[in-house]
Amino acid sequence: MSQNSSSSLLINRPKISTKISLIFSLADRLLKWYDRQSDTHTKMPWRGEADPYCIWISEVMLQQTQVATVVDYYRRWLEHFPNVQSLAQANLDEVLKVWEGLGYYTRARNLHRAAQVIVSDYNGEFPQQYNTIKTLPGVGEYTASALSSIAFNQAVPVVDGNVLRVYSRLLCLVDDIRNPKTKLLARAGLQKLIPQDRPGDFNQALMDLGRNVCQPRQPQCHVCPVQELCCAYNRNRTGDFPVKSKAKATPTFQIVVGIIYKDGKVLIQRRPPKGLLGGLWEFPGGKIEAGETPENALIREIREETGLEVEIGSQLTQLKHAYTHFKINLTCFVCEYQSGTARPKASTALRWVKPGELTKFAFPKANQKILPLLTPDK
């Protein structure tokens, strides 16, 4: 049965207390369903894991990233850094290299910093209380809730995008889920529903339900364990929820980078440790300003960033890449070194590297796409 409705007329804000009384059996139904999902659990190597370190790594990797993508990264990460001590002792280059390709690199830098804090301030033992976990670098409400409930059995609800969608449909919530207040509302509501004996499983069940059943466009209501309790389903209005205002349009920037050759090596620079793609290596270049040709912009950027003068050669490639808040159209040229001594002006380090050795460094995704195009013997 189709559950979509074209009606844009939303119902009045429901009386939450009344709604909640209707769904007190939510936990019971969800947990019974969760216990039957052996296929789902098998696909996630961290499921059933008791070690807070492993749960932490998996939860951080899962933010903004599909389960199928995370599985290999998770395994590889634990091979390199099997515990909090090994992560704390690793150098940042190694950490970023193992994370390379997973995106949102701040997560990797924060894992590294937080591991060092756990070793120095907590004697290598993971702190157990929600409020203490939340003080670790990079640990926000989501990660602290997931860790304290899954690893330490504390009744703290997790509210991610999947959970918000389920909650909104269960209650026919008229509040915009992009509004931070809606998240607080959901958290307060779920706090009343989360069972004391299995809080971690309850949270994971809700997240699984959102990810695998209550999907954004086509919720699989016919297999949903909470169908009878669901307001949106019962009113034939699943298409109306969650209420979500339009996202702002993302800007697109024109970027140019240069592969500068000198004596068979190419120049790479390391981005500052904080901010977008912090600590990663990249080819020099930058934004093409209004009125500039890509070639002129590249000469200017290379001069500003490295102090070098170069001659622009042939265009190597053009590619597009989307980051969270903007997109880039990137043009890449081969350049020949002319004069000057390379000095880092916009980066923390510059290095001349043989093309065949570039894969030892961690690069952002857009730069990674350039690497296979370089001729090692140039």
Ligand code: SF4
């Ligand atoms: S019944 Fe449908 S809309 Fe309601 S929670 Fe289940 S999958 Fe989502």
